[in-house]
Amino acid sequence: MQFNFYQYQFKTNWFSIVLTMLCILTFIKLGLWQYHKAAIRQNIENQYQASLQQGTADLKSVLEHPEVLVYRNVKVRGEYQPTYQILIDNQIENGRAGYHVVTPFKIKDTHHYVLVNRGWILGSDNHQDVPNVITPAGEQEIQGMVWVPSNKIFSLEDDTERTTNIWKSVWQNLDMKKYQTQAPIQVLNIIIKLDPKQPVGGFVRNWQLPPSRIMTNLGYAYQWFGFAFSALAIYVYLSISRIQARE
Known part of the structure; x- marks a missing residue:
């Protein structure tokens, strides 16, 4: 040509x-x-910045579609149910390894639960020693920011470990689908990161938006x-x- x-x-x-x-x-x-x-x-960053300008929402009013409140500050009344509490392993805070404490919170007058990330606690040099976590009892009102856990989960567990019915308190990551399958409670598909100003039930909470790329x-x-x-x-x-x- x-x-x-x-x-x-x-x-x-x-x-x-x-x-x-x-x-x-x-x-x-x-x-x-x-x-x-x-x-x-x-768009995520815009949503996050916009949510900071809005008031605190009532989570109980949107139980059917709680993800609409992503990045919003919410409040909800109920009580912690630590039976199916989990510790998320390998969480780093100021160069030290530890856990994030994630506890189910039963929403008052409903059958719904929401997972609450109560913050970071220090781990032990012996990885077999699981920390004893104190959970406040009784009805209370909590506040925090709504997040939707990532569905892109990387895990070193094999399929047998991921599908077993044996409850383990230490997890590599917050696999919401796995949690909803294994825990015999009705859990919303969101998580609340407990407000750093919440006086009761919280640990180290330096919540930050993931670095923008x-x-x-x-x-x-x-x-x-x-x-x-x-x-x-x-x-x-x-x-x-x-x-x-x-x-």
């Missing part, structure tokens, strides 16, 4: 065309993927778009040659 334009010749073949198009389309797709991830993270994703997106442009430029450069003047 060949074209002449003034003093230049454009010469190519179908293999070069197909290869270049595949590269360009792949790079553009990867760029859009990173751009989409940046947009999602920006919006600019990183945008950087990757522009990089992939740049690769697409470079692929086109290289294809054109290699396909064009100057026509030598005949003597």
